[in-house]
Amino acid sequence: MSASPFVLPPVRLLPEGDLARSALDVPLLERALRLARWAAPERVVDAAGELLEADLVVAAGELGLSLEEADTLGETAQAWAAAVDSGLLALEIEEEAEESTPQGEAAGRAVPGENLDAVAAGEVQDVLDAWLATAESALAEAAAPDLESLHDSEEGELPEWDPEAEADFLDTALANLYTLAALDDGSESVQGAVPLPVLAASLVVPDEMEQPSDAVLEEVTEVMLRLDDHFRLLAPTGLVDYQPLDDALIEDEDDPGLPEPGDDLDPDEISRYGLVRLTPLGLYGLRQLLLDAGASAPVVGDLAGAPGAELLDALAGYPDRLARAEAEGWLADRKPAEAARELLAAARGTDDGAPSRRLMCQQTLTLVGAGAEPAIREVLDDRQLGGLARVWLTESGAQDVPAPDAEMVYWLTVDTLAAQLAAGDDHELLSELVADLVARHDGFFDAAWRVDHPATADVLEAMGQLHPDRRSAKAARKAAFKARSREAH
Template identity: 55%
Template sequence: MSADSHPTLPPVRLHSDAELARDALGAPLFARAVRLARWAGPDTRVGVGGELVTAQLPEAAAVLGLDTDDADSPGYASQAWRVAVDTGLVDVTEPEEDGADGAEGDEERFGTAAPGEDLALVTGGAPGDVLDLWLAALDTVLADAAVPDLDDLVDALDAGGEIDFDRLDWNPGREADFLDGVLANLYLLTVTEGGAADEPVPLPVLAASMVVPDDMGEPTDAVLEQVSDAMMRLDDQFRQLEPIGLVEFRPVDEELMAEADGTPEPEHASTGRGEDGEDGRPVADDEDVSRYGMVRLTPLGLYGIRARMLEAGVDAPAVGELAEKGADALLDAVSFYSENAAQAEIEQWLAGREQPAAAAELLAAARGDDEGGPLRRLRCQQALAPAGPEAEPAVRSVLDDPELGGLARVWLAERGVSDVPAPDPEMVFWLTVDTIAAQLAADGETEELPLLMETLTAHHAGFFEQVWRVEHPATAYVLEAMGRLHPDRKAAKEARKAAFKARSRRPA
């Protein structure tokens, strides 16, 4: 996904860097990496790739407080060590290669390890330093999660004990892209208004988002099998991603997998397709769905996925990042936000600014006869709504402005100001066109829009006989919409005739 002239994703509400840094330090895998970095010293032995030698793993597991009798503990210790090395929490000196001066050819050689310079940032650095270390750790974990599990690797060994990659059917780039796509979809479901938000996402829904074509009606058996395979991959991958603090994850029910001979049947849960639900999804109760796995991005996970998107060139805005920018940048950006997200961004922009200056800057930025002008003025009106009497001089100064005079009158009237001059008919018609154009740009053809159209035109006799002459770039467009949506059939017909006139008077 590439950046565009407006945000490609809804803005995300992030926790503060201090809160996120605390979450990073509390992530089990990152905390283990820090603990091993502090343990590293002259007696620590590493192999040619910087990994802990097998003989050191029980001691490392004990340092981490893991059960040394548990067969999985050495693996957990090895993973934590790898994260410590990759993030710079540990510096390793690898063993010399065979044939180096002074080395015995048959003698096993080991490298050494010591705490890295970056370890001091864990306690002495700024929150941003901690988050940078965590992001480096996340890269390591994501790379590991894209590797096939051990059973698949064993199955792919050829007669000579080498991995047959053709048999394994594993493409590192493809697997990494798949996981990135899954996390991007999970991010979008979380930040989109009306999406998952704080609710966990069923694993079948996430798997289907990567497998089922958008234009497919009822999924075929072959597609459902692909969804099942994707679910199993995701189940394994999210198990690996949870310890780094990226997600909260409820795995697929082991009994369910046993019942289905290792392959769950996603059609029993919502895959995003079907006929029973209002949105076309099969109906299943919460308990049934949860058995197929549930996943949710943590606040730290939202930060991490957004950081990766930004690095890839994706426009992924965050609420509050416009606070130090001008009103022109603010209105251009929030024009494409949902109303609630726009309000949150506007409130942060207004905080700490003097109301008179802020109001004047907003009004100046709202001008313009370009396509985005109506929506900028709508957001300007939204931004000025909470302003108090201090903003009145700035608002009064634009009463005679052909583009802002209507907006100013509405603002003053809402505050009960009595000496507001009545607008001339031309301004009334212009404001009507601008208002409907803004609503169409903001929300499209909503159920409420016909009522707005009826309200705006009801008190003006001969409205459609005059409005087509309005010098507004959206006049014809608005009249065509009114011809489709106006609840009064006679008025709708008049609107269509007026739209034709408006089109005809424009220069070719």
């Protein structure tokens, strides 16, 4: 994949042993392995390392493919190339023969490769490496031009084709699919699969565009058709499960009848427009390619041995369900009181990230048992941590929980809002929260601007933008001004 120095959301991966077993069942690798065994002790190849025509026919029979099918020899050649690319076969072609022998004539031989025995024996890492090599080869092939489909019969010329640009397009589509899979909460998927229009729109429609223009919608349609071609080719690799675009929808080239982003379609109708899902093996493989390209692609469980501060900083950027899973893994081998002390110590601070750490600390502490109570009571008098400690004790049903003073209540309110604003929480939900807070506390803004918190002015300014009532919004902005004036002095 092309260089991609970006941060991706965390994912769950299956154990590598399970992934290796899945890889051995992938059609492309399974065929490559069969051909590598069949080729022993050697097979004649041409200067490009491909089987001669007679042997290609025999190899197709070895794979159980019918010569009556149009794609049989192409599929056989693809499996042979996968065997070579994955190291299951090694080519021995003299340089002179490679340069002087016409294509299709004997120029050298293929012999069992150094990876064959290990892959055949099911060695986990060797199997995964071999599968990933076949997947990379298929990705390169998917980005290559299909000369037959590109040929312009009227002009007798081939249109311009930029393999590098097409490879970048496919890389971006797969990275977006990876992100959608990681963030999937069921709202954008159909039984875990992403509708092709959703993926296409993610590549074309700008985030700030509420209503796509006709030109953008036309581009979405074009991208869908390109993706359909690519995913049909990639399905045998084990990277994706793909239900292709219904050909009946695109028979009319002038009016393909494809949906617009936001169209309300039932699941059965949506499936006709194509559904794509990264397989568990595809999630693993694509992550490896993204890591090689320079991306940051965490896995749930990576932080099990990390310090508390590193855990809390990371959880702030995790989706809720994955944050919980990561926190549970971190807590698994720690005693409740020790874990609570480490988390609370990590939550302290006045830096910009401190409110988010405290919110993650509060959420992680909900997973800790009653054994954490002594450690949590130790911070009741701490101005930064006393509020969240009282919340935990109250929600845990503890007795003799001292009531917080008004200053602590307001400080915790500002701190929590600062964390939610930093997380970019849903605008409507935040607006409702702000309105509810103000309604429950008489004179909220008169007291809030005096709160000694680094984010007080920013929070009040944001409340002025979020509050649905104009009078309250104005009061919030006025309070923000007072807070900034106080900070200046």
